[in-house]
Amino acid sequence: xxxxxxxxxxxxxxxxxxxxxxxxxxxxxxxxxxxxxxxxxxxxxxxxxxxxxxxxxxxxxxxxxxxxxxxxxxxxxxxxxxxxxxxxxxxxxxxxxxxxx
Amino acid sequence: xxxxxxxxxxxxxxxxxxxxxxxxxxxxxxxxxxxxxxxxxxxxxxxxxxxxxxxxxxxxxxxxxxxxxxxxxxxxxxxxxxxxxxxxxxxxxxxxxxxxxxxxxxxxxxxxxxxxxxxxxxxxxxxxxxxxxxxxxxxxxxxxxxxxxxxxxxxxxxxxxxxxxxxxxxxxxxxxxxxxxxxxxxxxxxxxxxxxxxxxxxxxxxxxxxxxxxxxxxxxx
Numbered sequence: 001x002x003x004x005x006x007x008x009x010x011x012x013x014x015x016x017x018x019x020x021x022x023x024x025x026x027x028x029x030x031x032x033x034x035x036x037x038x039x040x041x042x043x044x045x046x047x048x049x050x051x052x053x054x055x056x057x058x059x060x061x062x063x064x065x066x067x068x069x070x071x072x073x074x075x076x077x078x079x080x081x082x083x084x085x086x087x088x089x090x091x092x093x094x095x096x097x098x099x100x101x
Numbered sequence: 102x103x104x105x106x107x108x109x110x111x112x113x114x115x116x117x118x119x120x121x122x123x124x125x126x127x128x129x130x131x132x133x134x135x136x137x138x139x140x141x142x143x144x145x146x147x148x149x150x151x152x153x154x155x156x157x158x159x160x161x162x163x164x165x166x167x168x169x170x171x172x173x174x175x176x177x178x179x180x181x182x183x184x185x186x187x188x189x190x191x192x193x194x195x196x197x198x199x200x201x202x203x204x205x206x207x208x209x210x211x212x213x214x215x216x217x218x219x220x221x222x223x224x225x226x227x228x229x230x231x232x233x234x235x236x237x238x239x240x241x242x243x244x245x246x247x248x249x250x251x252x253x254x255x256x257x258x259x260x261x262x263x264x265x266x267x268x269x270x271x272x273x274x275x276x277x278x279x280x281x282x283x284x285x286x287x288x289x290x291x292x293x294x295x296x297x298x299x300x301x302x303x304x305x306x307x308x309x310x311x312x313x314x315x316x317x318x319x320x321x322x
Contacts (some may be wrong), residue, residue, distance in 0.1 A: 006142045009301065013146025017153035024156040029166035033158060034252065034277035035102050037165035038259075042269040051264070054107035060201035065156055078200070079156045083149045085195050090148040093191065094141035097132040 017083045025065075025075035102170070102255055102278070103196065104211055106204030109262045117258070118209030124217045125190050131183035140179070143304065147175050148188045152195065159285050167281030170215045170251070173223025173244040174290045178297065178304060185220030186212070210258055214251045223247025223290075236305070237295045244290035245282040252278030 032040060039048065062081070067074030109117070136144065151171035158166035171192075172185030179185075190212050196202040203211045227243030234242070256274035259265035265274075297304055 003139055005301065006139050009304075010142035010146045013150050017146075017149040020150075020153040020157055024153070028156060028158040028168075029160035031158070031160055031164050031166040033102065034165060034167050034274060034281055035104065035108075035255065037163070037277060038256075038265065038270060038273035039108070041273055042265055051105075051107045056201055057106045057205040058198065058201075060197075060199055062199055063201035065200050065202070079153060082156075082195055082199060083153045085199065086152040086192055087145050087149040089191055089195065090145040090188075091141060093132070094136050094144055097129065098136050098138065098141060 014083075014087065017087075018080060021079040021083050022076050024079055025072050102167075102211075102215060102252060103193075103203030104207040104214075104255065104258070106206050108204075108259065108264045109207050109210060111206055113258075113262055114204075114206040114210060117207070117213055121209040121213045121217065124186050125212065128183040128187035128190065128216075131181055132187055135179070135181065135184075143178065144184070144188070147171075147178060148191055151175065151188055152192045154289070155192065155196070159281075161277065161280040161284065163277070165277050167277065167285050169285045169289050170219050170248055171290075172216050172220030173227065173240070173247045173286070174293055176220045176224035177227055177240055177243070177290070177294055180305075182217075182220045182224040185224065186216040189216030189220065210255075214255050214258075218254050219247040219251035219286075221247075222250045223286075236298050237291050240294040241287040241291035245287035248282035248286040249275070249278050252282075 031037070039051075043051070062078045065075055065078045065082070067078050070077065106114075151169075151174070154169045154171065156168070158168045160166050170189070172182075172189050174185075175188045176182045176185035193203055193208055193211050193215070197205050197208050197211075223243040223246065225243075226246045227239045230239035230242050252274045253271065256265060256270040259270050259274075260267045294305075
């Protein structure tokens with residue numbers, strides 16, 4: 001594999017990821033996912049509300065892929081920030097672990 | 102399928118971390134041995150793509166939605182399930198800490214289900230099917246089965262946790278993820294792998310088949 005075409009792959013990947021980031025807040029279904037849906041269907045209501053009231057172990061800055069008070073724009077930004085964060089972390093990880101360079 | 106903190110008691114969540122840490126360690130060892138300057142951009146592109154596509158929930162009917170996981174896709178591209186474990190670990194770390202998607206205590210279970218189980222089942226199903234049915238269908242079948250089996254494992258964990266009853270949990274998780282696996286995992290994986298096979302066949306060359314092809318070419322030469 002050549003380095004040049006791998007960079008092309010990277011740019012294509014970033015373009016697709018950002019396109020998905022921008023579209024997801026408008027196109028993604030807000031229905032509960034498979035696990036939540038299963039939980040809603042088979043757990044007794046009293047227990048379910050108990051589970052829902054429990055605080056997560058860590059409070060996330062952009063819970064539910066949104067930024068407080070920023071609406072849909074905030075959701076686009078949140079997913080784009082996450083995409084870039086994963087991109088940067090993967091690169092840094094790759095550089096650190098790649099001792100052959 | 103991101104399990105929140107409240108769904109697994111802390112004691113059990115720790116057990117899943119203990120089971121998962123050796124797999125994370127092995128995936129880092131894979132990175133150390135296999136990643137080079139050429140492959141890092143591919144890994145980064147796939148990780149970013151997996152993160153973004155996981156935000157795109159697809160409606161599957163029954164008031165339910167689901168999204169791609171992506172471990173099988175990454176494993177096929179790198180011809181190693183460890184690559185899938187690595188990418189899902191990175192993605193779940195960011196999702197858990199920055200976005201509250203999946204718990205922190207339950208991250209071990211989530212990496213185990215979505216990275217290890219779906220990646221290993223998906224990749225080796227792909228390898229087993231590839232010679233008889235071709236790359237595209239094998240990628241579809243592997244990704245589909247990988248997601249389905251990881252949902253079954255998740256349902257069992259929910260049962261151990263006392264969160265779901267056994268049979269209804271298996272039926273609900275199994276039904277939803279058969280559909281999510283077909284659309285969200287199988288179809289997308291097949292489309293991406295097929296387009297990579299067409300545009301960058303060299304990327305998939307490291308896979309099993311290529312080994313014997315290369316051998317044949319060398320022998321003939």
